Every structure is written in structure tokens, then in C-alpha cells.
Amino acid sequence: MISKHLSDTDLQEYALDNSHAETHIVMHLQACDVCKERVQLYQKLFSGIEAQPTSDFNFDLSRMVLSKIQSKPIFSWAIFCVYVFTVTGIASIGIAFYLLKEYILNILYEDSSLVLYLILMPAVTILLFQLLEFYKTYKAKINALKIY
Amino acid sequence: MNDNLETNQTDKYLVNKILKGDVNAFGVIIKNTERLVAQIVFKMVNDTEDRKDIAQDTYLKVFRNLSTFKFQSKLSTWIAQIAYNTCLSHLEKKKLVSLPLFYERREEEDKDYEDIINPVNRYTEEAEKFIFQKELSAILKLEIDQLPPLYKTLITLYHNEELNYAEIAQITALPEGTLKSYLFRARKALKEKLLLKYKNEAL
Numbered sequence: 001m002i003s004k005h006l007s008d009t010d011l012q013e014y015a016l017d018n019s020h021a022e023t024h025i026v027m028h029l030q031a032c033d034v035c036k037e038r039v040q041l042y043q044k045l046f047s048g049i050e051a052q053p054t055s056d057f058n059f060d061l062s063r064m065v066l067s068k069i070q071s072k073p074i075f076s077w078a079i080f081c082v083y084v085f086t087v088t089g090i091a092s093i094g095i096a097f098y099l100l101k102e103y104i105l106n107i108l109y110e111d112s113s114l115v116l117y118l119i120l121m122p123a124v125t126i127l128l129f130q131l132l133e134f135y136k137t138y139k140a141k142i143n144a145l146k147i148y
Numbered sequence: 149m150n151d152n153l154e155t156n157q158t159d160k161y162l163v164n165k166i167l168k169g170d171v172n173a174f175g176v177i178i179k180n181t182e183r184l185v186a187q188i189v190f191k192m193v194n195d196t197e198d199r200k201d202i203a204q205d206t207y208l209k210v211f212r213n214l215s216t217f218k219f220q221s222k223l224s225t226w227i228a229q230i231a232y233n234t235c236l237s238h239l240e241k242k243k244l245v246s247l248p249l250f251y252e253r254r255e256e257e258d259k260d261y262e263d264i265i266n267p268v269n270r271y272t273e274e275a276e277k278f279i280f281q282k283e284l285s286a287i288l289k290l291e292i293d294q295l296p297p298l299y300k301t302l303i304t305l306y307h308n309e310e311l312n313y314a315e316i317a318q319i320t321a322l323p324e325g326t327l328k329s330y331l332f333r334a335r336k337a338l339k340e341k342l343l344l345k346y347k348n349e350a351l
Contacts, residue, residue: 008336045339048284049307052292054183055190057203062178065207069171 006035015042159223167215174214178207181224184309185231188319191300192235202238206231221318225311228319232301239297291341299334306331 006014006028014021014029029036097104108115165173185206189199209230217226292300298320305311305319317324 009332012332012335046307048288049303051285052289055186057186061182061203062175065178065204066175069211
């Protein structure tokens with residue numbers, strides 16, 4: 001009597017493709033009716049799965065999507081306002097720097113630690129935001145696994 | 149291999165046409181890939197209206213991001229990946245996060261399973277013979293539908309769509325080793341459910 005049977009993984013691999021099966025598996029199956037039946041069960045299972053009807057959408061997806069794409073884009077006041085405020089903001093900052101440039105340059109030359117601070121702070125802030133984004137992405141991937 | 153090359157060239161031709169403004173060419177891409185998308189959406193999402201919305205969202209995303217696709221994979225694989233991710237986002241939004249990853253056996257089922265795999269238990273052989281005799285198709289559909297969404301999707305993509313592990317790994321963003329392990333577990337879970345269910349009928 002055979003006491004140690006093939007693992008489920010071996011059975012499945014053999015049922016999927018026996019052309020590259022390892023010798024010990026082939027030999028075991030020749031001698032073990034239990035495992036042979038289990039392989040046959042998996043083969044029947046796989047045939048049954050492959051015979052399942054495919055799923056189809058019962059509507060004209062192509063027409064639905066194309067009609068959305070071809071419809072004229074609606075003008076968005078929100079996006080327009082965002083553009084206007086952004087441009088206005090950048091222009092205002094630029095004009096302020098231009099008008100106060102001598103004053104700003106004097107401050108920077110007198111106090112070099114301020115320059116260092118002005119360079120380091122944005123760099124550290126950007127780094128912190130990047131780390132936060134990495135962490136959020138990691139958490140999202142972990143949470144996604146829970147869905148399964 | 150030649151078929152793949154031809155499909156790739158057709159896809160490139162269609163994508164170039166779309167990027168030049170021929171929106172109707174996108175309709176051809178939809179027709180060519182909607183079956184694969186349907187397989188994924190149907191397995192991941194149960195509600196009919198949600199499936200419709202997801203299918204539409206998928207292709208709108210494909211259209212918006214088509215210029216970023218560099219043919220590093222098949223176009224159908226890329227679209228399937230978008231469909232899969234859209235389904236995942238939908239499940240997250242609906243907070244359907246409590247679906248079990250594995251078919252979680254209860255203790256008594258573990259005991260049942262031990263009985264089943266015991267080679268001297270004649271009930272195992274009876275159940276197996278019973279399944280052989282019965283028409284598997286209807287039985288399988290019911291059992292597959294009860295599997296967790298990921299298992300259903302993996303089984304469908306591998307056995308029905310005949311995608312290889314690399315393509316499925318790209319669609320699901322799972323490492324190949326993990327993916328193979330999940331597929332083996334999914335098939336085993338399916339087999340066990342069938343045996344458990346029909347053990348009684350065989351007696």
C-alpha cells in the first residue's frame with residue numbers, strides 16, 4: 001500500500017500538462033490508483049471550467065462609449081477659474097519679487113543662514129510629502145489584498 | 149507567435165489612427181477586447197448596473213490614456229489591467245472588503261476534508277465517481293460563482309481566456325509566484341467544495 005501520495009500541487013501540475021512531468025510523479029501515478037483518480041478528477045474539473053459559457057455584455061458597449069467620447073466637452077467654470085487664479089497668483093508673486101528685488105537680495109546677502117533655511121525647508125517638505133505618498137500607496141496595496 | 153505579431157501590428161495601426169483623431173477606430177478596439185473585459189468585470193462585480201458603469205469607465209480611461217501606451221505589452225492585456233483596477237476601485241468604494249481571500253474552512257469542514265482525502269474512505273471514491281457521472285457544467289457554474297472574486301477571475305483568465313502567468317500577473321499586479329499559488333488554491337478550493345457537496349449525494 002502506498003502511504004505517501006502526491007501533493008495537490010503535483011496533481012494539478014500533472015493534470016494541466018503532463019508532457020514535462022517529473023519521473024517520480026509519473027512512476028507514482030503508474031502505481032497509485034488513488035492519485036491517478038485524483039488527477040483524472042482535476043482533468044475533468046479543468047475541462048468543465050473550460051466549457052463554461054463566456055460572459056457577454058447585453059448592451060452595445062461600443063456605441064455607448066463612443067457616444068460619450070464624441071459628445072462635445074462642456075466648458076467648466078471651475079477649471080477656468082483655477083487657471084485664472086493660478087496665473088494671477090504666479091504673476092503677482094513675480095511682480096512682487098521684481099519690485100522688491102533689491103530689498104530681498106540685501107536680506108539674503110546679510111543673512112546666509114536664511115538662504116540655507118529657504119533651501120532646506122522646501123527640500124525637507126518635499127521629502128516628507130514623498131514619504132507620505134509612498135506610505136499611502138503601500139497602505140492602498142495592502143488594503144486591496146483584503147478585497148480578495 | 150505570428151498571430152500575436154499580427155494582432156500587435158493591427159493594434160498599433162488602430163492606436164495610431166485614434167491618436168490622429170479617428171475615434172471610430174476606438175470602436176474596433178472595444179469590439180476586439182470587450183469579451184476579455186466582460187470576463188473580468190462579471191467575475192469581480194455582481195451587480196448588473198455596476199458592470200455597465202465599470203465597463204464604460206474602463207474604456208473611457210483607456211481612451212484618455214491611450215497616448216501613454218507604449219506597446220510594452222499586448223493592448224488587450226493593458227486594457228484588461230485597467231478593467232481589473234477599475235473593478236477593484238469599485239469594490240473599495242462600495243467597501244466590499246470583507247470578502248474572504250481564501251475559501252476559509254471551518255473546523256468541521258477540515259475534519260470532513262480529512263475524511264475525504266483518507267484513501268481508505270470509500271465515500272471519497274464514491275463522491276469522485278458521482279462527480280464523474282454527473283454533468284459537471286451546471287454544477288461548476290454554481291460553485292465557481294461562489295468563489296471569492298479574485299479566485300473566479302484567476303480561474304477564468306487562465307482556463308477560459310488561456311492567458312499565461314505573465315499576462316495574468318500584469319493584469320492583477322500580483323507576482324507570478326503568488327499568482328500561481330492563488331490559482332492552485334482556487335482550483336483546490338473548487339475541487340474540495342465539489343467533493344464536500346456531493347459526498348452526501350453519493351452516499
